[in-house]
Amino acid sequence: MRPLDPLSSIKIKLGVVIVASVAVTAVGHTLGLRAGMPLVAVALGSGALSLLMVQFLAHGMTSPLREMVAAAKNMARGDYSSRVTATSRDEVGELARAFNAMASELAQVDRMRRDLVANVSHELRTPISALQAMLENLIDEVVEPDPETFATMLQQVQRLGRLVNQLLDLSRLESGTVPLQYSTFSVRGLLEQAGREARMHSQDVQLKVEVTPDGMTADADPERIHQVLYNLIENAIRHSPAGAPITVSAHRSDSNVTLTVADEGPGIPEDEASRVFERFYRSDAARSSTQGGTGLGLAIARWIVELHEGSIQVDTTAPHGCKMVVELPA
Numbered sequence: 001m002r003p004l005d006p007l008s009s010i011k012i013k014l015g016v017v018i019v020a021s022v023a024v025t026a027v028g029h030t031l032g033l034r035a036g037m038p039l040v041a042v043a044l045g046s047g048a049l050s051l052l053m054v055q056f057l058a059h060g061m062t063s064p065l066r067e068m069v070a071a072a073k074n075m076a077r078g079d080y081s082s083r084v085t086a087t088s089r090d091e092v093g094e095l096a097r098a099f100n101a102m103a104s105e106l107a108q109v110d111r112m113r114r115d116l117v118a119n120v121s122h123e124l125r126t127p128i129s130a131l132q133a134m135l136e137n138l139i140d141e142v143v144e145p146d147p148e149t150f151a152t153m154l155q156q157v158q159r160l161g162r163l164v165n166q167l168l169d170l171s172r173l174e175s176g177t178v179p180l181q182y183s184t185f186s187v188r189g190l191l192e193q194a195g196r197e198a199r200m201h202s203q204d205v206q207l208k209v210e211v212t213p214d215g216m217t218a219d220a221d222p223e224r225i226h227q228v229l230y231n232l233i234e235n236a237i238r239h240s241p242a243g244a245p246i247t248v249s250a251h252r253s254d255s256n257v258t259l260t261v262a263d264e265g266p267g268i269p270e271d272e273a274s275r276v277f278e279r280f281y282r283s284d285a286a287r288s289s290t291q292g293g294t295g296l297g298l299a300i301a302r303w304i305v306e307l308h309e310g311s312i313q314v315d316t317t318a319p320h321g322c323k324m325v326v327e328l329p330a
């Protein structure tokens with residue numbers, strides 16, 4: 001039990017403790033003298049009473065501080081699970097709550113870091129194992145060194161290269177070491193260029209580019225926005241049926257430039273709509289397909305858009321297919 005928990009300030013608490021203990025001392029003193037007790041006994045008795053009073057009232061006032069010391073030591077050892085009792089409403093209570101919030105935040109960051117390491121190792125191991133198996137077969141002359149084998153090996157190496165590049169990109173974006181280089185560019189030009197590049201891997205794509213107003217420009221880092229669009233269009237191409245149209249559009253309102261990429265594929269279910277932006281997140285279908293990506297494309301896109309202080313999301317109201325919406329401040 002902490003009797004002074006409802007009070008909202010340490011000063012008031014100390015005031016209450018002092019007044020109460022002085023009052024107890026005075027009452028004890030008076031009663032003791034009236035009962036004819038010797039002065040020394042009265043003084044000792046009322047002193048003890050006052051100490052008891054302080055002990056009772058001030059109970060728990062500083063214990064969160066001691067708990068914090070213990071928890072901070074645990075954290076330094078890498079254990080983020082300790083929490084501090086934060087029932088009081090004063091400054092110590094506030095500090096305890098802030099401390100608990102910080103501890104949860106750190107615990108989450110630590111979990112994400114572990115997940116990241118696990119994911120990265122897994123993603124790197126897959127193509128490396130495949131390459132190793134193929135090379136062993138070649139050396140043991142189990143398979144012929146034909147162009148098809150080499151092409152498959154090249155694919156695995158390209159996959160490794162892509163993964164490492166994306167990881168580097170993501171870490172540079174997250175650490176903020178590459179500042180954005182703002183400039184004014186033609187939106188249509190950028191959309192068309194990203195479309196052309198993303199199409200290089202598959203010819204059978206109908207890409208529609210719609211820009212209103214037609215000659216509009218945007219003020220952002222064109223290199224980075226190109227990367228976002230490329231990732232979105234590449235996803236759209238990969239997920240939509242052959243020959244189905246993909247619409248890339250841009251329009252501008254007073255405060256925003258909105259870029260959208262829409263396809264006629266299976267779309268993204270509502271419950272996955274926010275998870276697809278997590279690093280390494282892939283739907284089960286994408287995970288099992290052999291030519292799938294790394295699951296980093298949308299994570300990179302979100303970082304870039306957020307660096308521009310914009311937002312990116314899946315339009316879950318789209319009736320069919322997948323529609324990605326990027327909003328950039330104009």
Ligand SMILES: Nc1ncnc2c1ncn2[C@@H]1O[C@H](COP(=O)(O)OP(=O)(O)O)[C@@H](O)[C@H]1O
Nearest residue numbers: 235236239276282283286293294295297298322
């Ligand atoms: N246009 C789309 N249609 C359907 N699903 C999509 C689309 N774009 C992305 N996704 C889903 O989001 C996941 C994450 O995308 P992304 O980060 O680009 O990774 P990757 O493309 O490497 O799989 C994909 O694996 C897929 O499940």
Ligand SMILES: [Mg+2]
Nearest residue numbers: 235293297298
């Ligand atoms: Mg992708």
